[in-house]
Amino acid sequence: MVSLLRNQKVRNALLQVLYVGSIAAMVLAGIAIARQNLAAQGITSGFDFLFKSTGWDLNFSLLPATANDPYWWYFLIGIINTLFLGTVGLTLATIVGTIVGLARTSSNELARLLGRTYVDIFRNIPLILQVFFWYAVITHLPTPRAAHEGWGFLLTSRGLYIPFPNVSSAALAAATLAVIAAIALPIWLGRTSRLSLPVGQRGGIQLACAAAALACAAVVLVAGRLADLPLLDFPALQGLNLRGGLRIPPEFATLAIAIAIYGGSYIAEIVRGGFKAVGKGQVEAALSLGLGPWRVFMLVRLPLALRAMLPILANQYVWLMKATTMGIAVGFTDFFMIVALTINHSGQTIEAIGILMAGFLAINLSLAAIFNRINKAIALKGNQLRG
Amino acid sequence: MISGNRSSGPAVLIENLDKYYGTFQALRKVSLSVDRGERIVVCGPSGSGKSTMIRCINRLEQHNGGRITVLGTELNDDVGNIDGIRREVGMVFQHFNLFPHMTVLENCMLAPMIVRKVPRADAEATARRYLEKVRIPEQAMKYPGQLSGGQQQRVAIARALCMQPEIMLFDEPTSALDPEMIAEVLDVIVTLASEGMTMICVTHEMGFARRVADRVIFMDGGEIVEQAPPDEFFTFSRNERTRQFLSQVLGH
Numbered sequence: 305m306v307s308l309l310r311n312q313k314v315r316n317a318l319l320q321v322l323y324v325g326s327i328a329a330m331v332l333a334g335i336a337i338a339r340q341n342l343a344a345q346g347i348t349s350g351f352d353f354l355f356k357s358t359g360w361d362l363n364f365s366l367l368p369a370t371a372n373d374p375y376w377w378y379f380l381i382g383i384i385n386t387l388f389l390g391t392v393g394l395t396l397a398t399i400v401g402t403i404v405g406l407a408r409t410s411s412n413e414l415a416r417l418l419g420r421t422y423v424d425i426f427r428n429i430p431l432i433l434q435v436f437f438w439y440a441v442i443t444h445l446p447t448p449r450a451a452h453e454g455w456g457f458l459l460t461s462r463g464l465y466i467p468f469p470n471v472s473s474a475a476l477a478a479a480t481l482a483v484i485a486a487i488a489l490p491i492w493l494g495r496t497s498r499l500s501l502p503v504g505q506r507g508g509i510q511l512a513c514a515a516a517a518l519a520c521a522a523v524v525l526v527a528g529r530l531a532d533l534p535l536l537d538f539p540a541l542q543g544l545n546l547r548g549g550l551r552i553p554p555e556f557a558t559l560a561i562a563i564a565i566y567g568g569s570y571i572a573e574i575v576r577g578g579f580k581a582v583g584k585g586q587v588e589a590a591l592s593l594g595l596g597p598w599r600v601f602m603l604v605r606l607p608l609a610l611r612a613m614l615p616i617l618a619n620q621y622v623w624l625m626k627a628t629t630m631g632i633a634v635g636f637t638d639f640f641m642i643v644a645l646t647i648n649h650s651g652q653t654i655e656a657i658g659i660l661m662a663g664f665l666a667i668n669l670s671l672a673a674i675f676n677r678i679n680k681a682i683a684l685k686g687n688q689l690r691g
Numbered sequence: 692m693i694s695g696n697r698s699s700g701p702a703v704l705i706e707n708l709d710k711y712y713g714t715f716q717a718l719r720k721v722s723l724s725v726d727r728g729e730r731i732v733v734c735g736p737s738g739s740g741k742s743t744m745i746r747c748i749n750r751l752e753q754h755n756g757g758r759i760t761v762l763g764t765e766l767n768d769d770v771g772n773i774d775g776i777r778r779e780v781g782m783v784f785q786h787f788n789l790f791p792h793m794t795v796l797e798n799c800m801l802a803p804m805i806v807r808k809v810p811r812a813d814a815e816a817t818a819r820r821y822l823e824k825v826r827i828p829e830q831a832m833k834y835p836g837q838l839s840g841g842q843q844q845r846v847a848i849a850r851a852l853c854m855q856p857e858i859m860l861f862d863e864p865t866s867a868l869d870p871e872m873i874a875e876v877l878d879v880i881v882t883l884a885s886e887g888m889t890m891i892c893v894t895h896e897m898g899f900a901r902r903v904a905d906r907v908i909f910m911d912g913g914e915i916v917e918q919a920p921p922d923e924f925f926t927f928s929r930n931e932r933t934r935q936f937l938s939q940v941l942g943h
């Protein structure tokens with residue numbers, strides 16, 4: 305018996321059993337206690353509430369929503385809102401971060417100083433304060449009647465109004481898909497092994513595909529335009545209100561700006577680190593071959609820096625995705641806020657939080673999985689590198 | 692623009708070259724003339740300015756005084772001159788500096804296609820020819836990280852040759868290599884030398900210097916202390932610093 309306990313494999317197995325067993329016990333006890341408490345308060349547990357109508361309205365939704373819609377539909381809208389805010393916020397943050405990060409690595413002293421100041425300021429102010437700051441700025445913009453105007457854009461305290469094509473929503477969705485295809489198809493064509501053409505000679509097909517997809521988008525937009533209206537709908541004042549165009553509500557704009565600026569300061573550091581990790585030797589080799597500065601940047605520094613950045617960037621994205629939950633601070637109905645409202649109105653706390661966690665887990669695990677794939681695909685081959 | 696073969700005069704002409712790093716003077720009034728087809732070996736103790744000198748020739752370092760003329764074109768702030776000279780001057784580095792995200796073939800085809808605007812098919816044919824020449828045609832589709840150090844350095848030589856340069860610069864091409872790989876790289880350089888390539892090679896491989904060099908240059912403290920054909924250099928060196936250095940690299 306004693307000798308059995310000395311066996312390393314037996315010991316490890318025993319520890320595993322103890323560990324898993326104690327966690328299972330804790331979870332079961334938690335569920336039992338929660339059930340008892342809920343029963344005592346007269347709340348029925350379970351997911352039936354998902355099919356009841358909510359009875360409250362949403363201030364932002366990409367899909368049609370009324371108070372009669374069931375909870376599951378609201379959760380779906382919440383996830384889509386979160387994904388939409390995340391996509392816009394992360395894209396803007398990446399643009400800001402790239403610009404600031406490049407400024408920090410430039411040889412221009414002023415650019416470096418500006419970049420550094422930016423990072424120092426926005427990285428060290430908590431996100432929630434920045435959200436409140438931008439919300440205050442936006443809600444103190446002039447009223448629609450005194451709106452700032454330029455190129456058909458209107459900036460007001462009720463949001464940003466931008467010109468928008470006068471087309472049916474179906475055509476709009478189709479055009480969006482076509483634009484996505486225009487980006488995705490060339491990438492896929494460049495990588496697939498189903499084509500017999502060597503990878504280097506696919507530029508023509510890639511271009512043709514992108515052009516065809518973009519042409520499709522244009523045709524769909526023109527074909528789907530609403531009768532008797534100009535193709536582009538410009539926002540304009542009508543009485544006390546603005547009509548026409550697309551309104552980006554202040555809550556969404558606030559969050560997108562805050563995530564872009566705050567996230568941008570972190571991404572800037574990642575970008576800077578990525579470029580610093582590129583070997584001086586590779587750059588010198590490229591220069592000595594007669595490549596100009598732009599070519600050295602595009603063909604050597606950027607591809608190598610990207611490989612150094614991507615794993616850290618993926619973490620940052622996952623983390624910024626979670627920052628979209630700041631929506632609740634300004635009343636943007638993202639997934640988190642919809643869950644919070646659900647808890648208030650239905651009392652189904654545990655179920656709602658379960659759904660919240662599952663939702664974010666799914667979003668972030670997919671994000672991480674996508675990045676893992678990209679990482680693997682572009683990883684440098686071999687282990688003999690020096691210099 | 693450089694019209695390599697037609698312009699007369701030395702391949703590389705360095706006159707009174709000064710180079711400072713901050714206040715530290717790395718090169719002091721260095722003068723050197725290298726004829727077309729001449730093979731120069733540069734040696735000297737660590738920190739003597741060997742790398743600095745050859746890196747000035749293709750403007751990886753900017754000189755602070757004196758003149759450098761390469762194939763009749765003066766190396767100054769004129770970007771056109773710099774580009775033109777880099778096109779005609781190939782360089783091989785101590786640490787290979789291959790592009791790790793491109794295959795061996797892509798490493799060799801990149802610059803000819805972009806800088807010389809060679810069509811892809813021709814660039815590939817040239818690349819394969821030079822890979823053959825450095826004796827690794829079978830590695831064309833591999834990535835640098837999948838090759839041994841000696842193979843990587845031979846790819847680096849092929850990459851430089853694909854630009855069809857008039858002049859080759861080597862900065863300690865074998866000092867990052869394990870002993871058994873040194874010979875395979877030196878063999879390639881010897882072949883190149885025997886074909887009449889103008890080359891300046893920084894190295895401590897004295898056997899190699901004896902075999903291929905037309906002239907051996909000894910540098911110390913940022914100056915050229917002595918230069919002579921190898922026979923003379925190794926046997927009748929007058930200078931005290933040279934003799935001391937030689938006894939260190941040749942001794943044991």
Ligand SMILES: Nc1ncnc2c1ncn2[C@@H]1O[C@H](COP(=O)(O)OP(=O)(O)OP(=O)(O)O)[C@@H](O)[C@H]1O
Pocket residue numbers: 712715717735736737738739740741742743744
């Ligand atoms: N970027 C730099 N900044 C400051 N000092 C430098 C720099 N590069 C070289 N030096 C200095 O200039 C001197 C000459 O350097 P160089 O690299 O030319 O020497 P070397 O002869 O090639 O030596 P080694 O045999 O070690 O390669 C050295 O004292 C070195 O410390």
Ligand SMILES: [Mg+2]
Pocket residue numbers: 741742743862863
């Ligand atoms: Mg050196």
